[in-house]
Amino acid sequence: MAEIGVDVKKAAEFLQQSQVIGIPTETVYGLAGNALDPNALSKIFEVKNRPRFDPLIVHIPYKEHLGLYVKNIDTEILKLIDTFSPGPVTFLLPKMDIIPDLVTAGLPRVAIRIPSHSLFRELLDMLQFPLAAPSANPFGYISPTQAKHVNDQLGEKIPYILDGGQCEVGLESTIVGLDNGELTIYRKGGLDIDAIENIAGKVKVKEFSDSNPAAPGMLKSHYSPKISSRIYEDNIKLSLKTGALRFQNYLNMLPVKNQFILAENGDLNLAAQRLFTGLRWLDNQGFDQIVIELAPETGLGRAINDRLRRAVVQ
Numbered sequence: 001m002a003e004i005g006v007d008v009k010k011a012a013e014f015l016q017q018s019q020v021i022g023i024p025t026e027t028v029y030g031l032a033g034n035a036l037d038p039n040a041l042s043k044i045f046e047v048k049n050r051p052r053f054d055p056l057i058v059h060i061p062y063k064e065h066l067g068l069y070v071k072n073i074d075t076e077i078l079k080l081i082d083t084f085s086p087g088p089v090t091f092l093l094p095k096m097d098i099i100p101d102l103v104t105a106g107l108p109r110v111a112i113r114i115p116s117h118s119l120f121r122e123l124l125d126m127l128q129f130p131l132a133a134p135s136a137n138p139f140g141y142i143s144p145t146q147a148k149h150v151n152d153q154l155g156e157k158i159p160y161i162l163d164g165g166q167c168e169v170g171l172e173s174t175i176v177g178l179d180n181g182e183l184t185i186y187r188k189g190g191l192d193i194d195a196i197e198n199i200a201g202k203v204k205v206k207e208f209s210d211s212n213p214a215a216p217g218m219l220k221s222h223y224s225p226k227i228s229s230r231i232y233e234d235n236i237k238l239s240l241k242t243g244a245l246r247f248q249n250y251l252n253m254l255p256v257k258n259q260f261i262l263a264e265n266g267d268l269n270l271a272a273q274r275l276f277t278g279l280r281w282l283d284n285q286g287f288d289q290i291v292i293e294l295a296p297e298t299g300l301g302r303a304i305n306d307r308l309r310r311a312v313v314q
């Protein structure tokens with residue numbers, strides 16, 4: 001198993017030696033390596049068992065560093081960067097040659113994020129290079145929001161996990177870019193679309209799909225528990241081996257101990273923060289089926305429901 005600790009200097013040393021380690025962010029835990037070093041990048045794909053056509057997000061500490069890696073930033077996008085970074089949002093920007101093709105899967109744009117998590121920022125500040133980091137889960141499985149989640153699945157394959165506590169947001173970053181000149185959300189995530197529209201006006205929103213060449217990672221089946229899962233409907237046959245993910249209230253027909261409530265007070269931020277912990281818990285109780293209640297389709301509920309709908313695709 002990996003060592004779990006809060007030693008930022010030690011974490012930096014591993015990264016300087018082309019190793020990959022677990023790191024905390026405000027969204028989900030990442031599996032980080034030197035974004036400019038093909039050796040480290042190859043290790044990320046290997047450890048995660050991720051296909052190389054699925055590009056990686058590059059994390060930098062300050063917007064002043066953008067000029068080192070990208071060119072020609074559109075003014076609308078710049079306004080969003082100024083407003084929402086550091087934070088749970090990623091921008092697709094025209095890449096410079098210094099970014100290896102392995103990062104972008106050969107695409108002309110690189111995904112860049114400036115995270116707000118203080119321990120992660122401290123780490124980025126110590127390094128002479130940016131960090132590529134996908135979510136620290138095996139490809140297709142539920143993202144980790146605690147150091148222990150990372151250790152449970154990837155602990156055998158990495159030397160160190162920097163422990164930054166429970167992720168505050170709990171959903172991956174919102175991905176924004178221009179599509180034919182139009183501001184577009186490529187992945188719903190931790191930054192609410194309403195907040196973006198308050199600054200930028202109406203934006204286009206891509207729904208997940210099986211074949212979306214512009215965002216290769218937006219595969220339909222993702223975030224999936226191992227146990228057979230479906231969206232709850234009244235006519236589903238329940239048994240004592242059914243587990244339920246509920247938004248706010250218990251289902252009367254099932255024992256309370258079979259159920260995980262996301263937010264008793266109905267708060268969507270709290271529900272997002274607890275979402276992946278809930279799915280992981282349900283996946284490990286020995287149930288033979290999981291039934292899932294969707295959140296209200298407003299604000300962060302849209303991103304929560306995007307993850308839940310993809311979790312039930314086999």
Ligand code: TXA
Nearest residue numbers: 027030055056109110111134135172173215216217218
């Ligand atoms: O919150 C997050 O974004 C977390 C933390 C660790 O920062 N990272 C994360 O990475 O969720 P990952 O690899 O699990 O998801 C990144 C998504 C993928 O769907 C990928 O296809 C898309 O970003 N992506 C990355 N680079 C891209 C590019 N150049 N063009 C289009 N999509 C890109």
Ligand code: MG
Nearest residue numbers: 134135143172
């Ligand atoms: Mg992921």
